[in-house]
Amino acid sequence: xxxxxxxxxxESLFQSSSPRVIRGIGDDAAVVRGAGYAVVSVDAMVDGVHxxxxxxxxxxxxxxxxxxxxxxxxxxxxxxxxxxxVLGLPxxxxxxxxxxxxxxVQQLAVRHGVAVLGGDVxxxxxxxxxxxxxxxxxxxxxxxxRDGARPGDRIAVTGSLxxxxxxxxxxxxxxxxxxxxxxxxxALRERYARPEPRLAEGQLLAELGASSMIDLSDGLAHDAAxxxxxxxxxxxxxxxxxxxxxxxxxxxxxxGADPRVFAATAGDDYELCVSVPGAAADRLQAAWPTxxxxxxxxxxxxxxxxxxxxxxxxxxxxxxxxxx
Amino acid sequence: xxxxxxxxxxESLFQSSSPRVIRGIGDDAAVVRGAGYAVVSVDAMVDGVHxxxxxxxxxxxxxxxxxxxxxxxxxxxxxxxxxxxVLGLPxxxxxxxxxxxxxxVQQLAVRHGVAVLGGDVxxxxxxxxxxxxxxxxxxxxxxxxRDGARPGDRIAVTGSLxxxxxxxxxxxxxxxxxxxxxxxxxALRERYARPEPRLAEGQLLAELGASSMIDLSDGLAHDAAxxxxxxxxxxxxxxxxxxxxxxxxxxxxxxGADPRVFAATAGDDYELCVSVPGAAADRLQAAWPTxxxxxxxxxxxxxxxxxxxxxxxxxxxxxxxxxx
Numbered sequence: 310x311x312x313x314x315x316x317x318x319x320e321s322l323f324q325s326s327s328p329r330v331i332r333g334i335g336d337d338a339a340v341v342r343g344a345g346y347a348v349v350s351v352d353a354m355v356d357g358v359h360x361x362x363x364x365x366x367x368x369x370x371x372x373x374x375x376x377x378x379x380x381x382x383x384x385x386x387x388x389x390x391x392x393x394x395v396l397g398l399p400x401x402x403x404x405x406x407x408x409x410x411x412x413x414v415q416q417l418a419v420r421h422g423v424a425v426l427g428g429d430v431x432x433x434x435x436x437x438x439x440x441x442x443x444x445x446x447x448x449x450x451x452x453x454x455r456d457g458a459r460p461g462d463r464i465a466v467t468g469s470l471x472x473x474x475x476x477x478x479x480x481x482x483x484x485x486x487x488x489x490x491x492x493x494x495x496a497l498r499e500r501y502a503r504p505e506p507r508l509a510e511g512q513l514l515a516e517l518g519a520s521s522m523i524d525l526s527d528g529l530a531h532d533a534a535x536x537x538x539x540x541x542x543x544x545x546x547x548x549x550x551x552x553x554x555x556x557x558x559x560x561x562x563x564x565g566a567d568p569r570v571f572a573a574t575a576g577d578d579y580e581l582c583v584s585v586p587g588a589a590a591d592r593l594q595a596a597w598p599t600x601x602x603x604x605x606x607x608x609x610x611x612x613x614x615x616x617x618x619x620x621x622x623x624x625x626x627x628x629x630x631x632x633x
Numbered sequence: 634x635x636x637x638x639x640x641x642x643x644e645s646l647f648q649s650s651s652p653r654v655i656r657g658i659g660d661d662a663a664v665v666r667g668a669g670y671a672v673v674s675v676d677a678m679v680d681g682v683h684x685x686x687x688x689x690x691x692x693x694x695x696x697x698x699x700x701x702x703x704x705x706x707x708x709x710x711x712x713x714x715x716x717x718x719v720l721g722l723p724x725x726x727x728x729x730x731x732x733x734x735x736x737x738v739q740q741l742a743v744r745h746g747v748a749v750l751g752g753d754v755x756x757x758x759x760x761x762x763x764x765x766x767x768x769x770x771x772x773x774x775x776x777x778x779r780d781g782a783r784p785g786d787r788i789a790v791t792g793s794l795x796x797x798x799x800x801x802x803x804x805x806x807x808x809x810x811x812x813x814x815x816x817x818x819x820a821l822r823e824r825y826a827r828p829e830p831r832l833a834e835g836q837l838l839a840e841l842g843a844s845s846m847i848d849l850s851d852g853l854a855h856d857a858a859x860x861x862x863x864x865x866x867x868x869x870x871x872x873x874x875x876x877x878x879x880x881x882x883x884x885x886x887x888x889g890a891d892p893r894v895f896a897a898t899a900g901d902d903y904e905l906c907v908s909v910p911g912a913a914a915d916r917l918q919a920a921w922p923t924x925x926x927x928x929x930x931x932x933x934x935x936x937x938x939x940x941x942x943x944x945x946x947x948x949x950x951x952x953x954x955x956x957x
Contacts, residue, residue: 331773332778336779337674337705338673338768339673340673342671343668343671343769345667346664346667347664347665347671347767348662349662349663349665349717350662350663351717351718351763351765353721353755355721358756358757359755381661384661384662385661385664394675397677426673427674428675429675429676431683432679433759435757437721437761439677439753439763441673441765443673449655449664449666452656454656456660539660
């Protein structure tokens with residue numbers, strides 16, 4: 310397929326009916342009616358660095374790239390608006406694979422009310438999917454940064470941890486899947502291959518008084534340490550309090566790892582880690598909808614030297630080593 | 634240099650004092666006070682595809698990537714606001730080279746009042762610089778698309794053509810430089826390596842009544858055809874009217890090419906091609922500041938089948954073949 314043909318196919322795929330879009334794909338730039346403050350993030354995923362093309366379907370690669378970018382908006386408490394896609398395609402890329410990447414991007418986008426308004430398609434030595442996302446907030450005071458954690462705050466995470474890391478271990482075949490029920494294995498793979506950005510939860514946490522927030526892409530031990538660093542605060546977490554995803558215990562055992570250390574250090578879960586002022590925590594928990602991903606309270610912000618400690622860990626935790 | 638160190642260096646390099654920036658680098662996303670309508674474009678430049686890393690300095694690579702993206706905003710008549718940078722760095726990238734790329738981006742950004750607010754740094758098999766730019770316009774009616782050319786309009790280009798293509802031919806050493814004066818040679822190289830986005834000219838053309846506009850990245854023959862296609866209009870240009878950059882005639886002669894055909898088909902000039910309603914053209918020319926890049930009137934929009942023709946060309950023009 311010639312580049313112009315591909316671009317035509319992408320143009321017709323990424324039609325948007327958003328009333329805020331003045332000009333979409335097909336011009337030098339897109340034009341969108343702004344709505345207060347723009348919240349902007351860019352996330353690049355490169356074959357061999359952030360995933361292995363041989364291990365994921367084209368649709369999973371596309372989904373994962375947009376999900377990773379949207380997760381950054383979730384972590385600011387922002388609703389999503391538009392996305393712009395850069396596809397770097399190796400020589401000889403299959404046209405159907407390329408369209409499958411784009412279709413998965415569009416499906417996830419539509420589900421979250423995101424308009425995909427353009428981007429760039431280029432040759433590249435390896436498959437690269439880079440996504441710019443823009444969200445809009447009416448009040449910049451409602452945006453939650455990484456720097457607002459204060460002593461007395463309580464720390465929570467959404468959902469469950471370790472699933473994506475366990476899913477990757479299964480995909481890598483470094484762990485035989487025989488001991489896991491089919492549906493558990495499939496769920497772990499799905500958490501790695503098609504993570505769901507916690508957009509609704511992020512906005513709710515912002516509304517209900519979160520003081521700082523970050524999404525878990527590099528693993529809790531890394532990302533909570535970043536909250537501590539940016540907030541100049543001391544965060545104390547408990548490994549025992551971490552919510553493990555189903556199957557993580559078995560996978561970690563086969564890797565010879567402590568399951569809670571594994572869950573704290575494996576990346577790609579795209580859950581949210583949040584600090585909440587002590588006075589607001591009970592109110593937040595009471596107001597938390599049962600339909601949302603569960604909240605687990607895993608620690609507190611204490612007085613003392615800035616940094617992250619696990620009160621019940623032996624030694625310092627470092628990132629779980631991915632196989633690539 | 635570890636990634637965290639590099640990111641710290643980039644954070645301190647890309648400090649912005651713009652009062653519109655609420656949160657810059659260092660969070661999950663940047664937060665910017667919107668100003669009307671957002672004009673957004675993404676442009677990726679990949680080593681071996683859009684340039685050869687061995688032929689350009691790191692600073693030239695950085696400059697060129699941001700210039701290419703800003704040129705898209707120029708072609709909409711938008712003023713620039715913010716930029717977001719994705720750096721894909723091959724294994725073993727030199728830290729000083731990486732910082733030189735970023736410094737050149739920041740220099741060009743500052744010169745045009747652009748705040749660089751973040752992005753992403755990732756490993757990649759080859760050097761990739763991808764830039765998202767956002768501009769802001771108060772009135773979406775002032776944005777100039779590719780689709781507004783109408784019969785009776787006159788067509789103009791800014792500046793001069795063929796310079797970047799000639800510069801590349803000199804860099805490729807497919808043309809010996811001996812016949813060219815040093816300053817002509819240096820100017821041609823500069824036009825390829827450090828193009829200047831026509832931001833002021835683009836805004837002025839929008840204010841003075843341009844009906845459609847595009848920037849010349851793939852060459853006039855390609856890009857004016859795109860104006861014709863999007864406008865469903867027939868554009869008739871004259872090769873004889875094209876403004877050739879100094880030295881293009883000699884370089885084209887050494888390549889065995891007609892200099893005007895060369896200028897019409899070589900890419901990367903980043904000049905603007907614009908249509909202007911006939912009634913507004915004289916007024917626009919009269920109001921055109923002498924300090925701006927010169928305008929050359931090179932053709933008209935006529936009735937008839939949509940497409941681009943050169944009235945004085947032998948046969949159809951196709952793109953000048955780059956050596957990569």
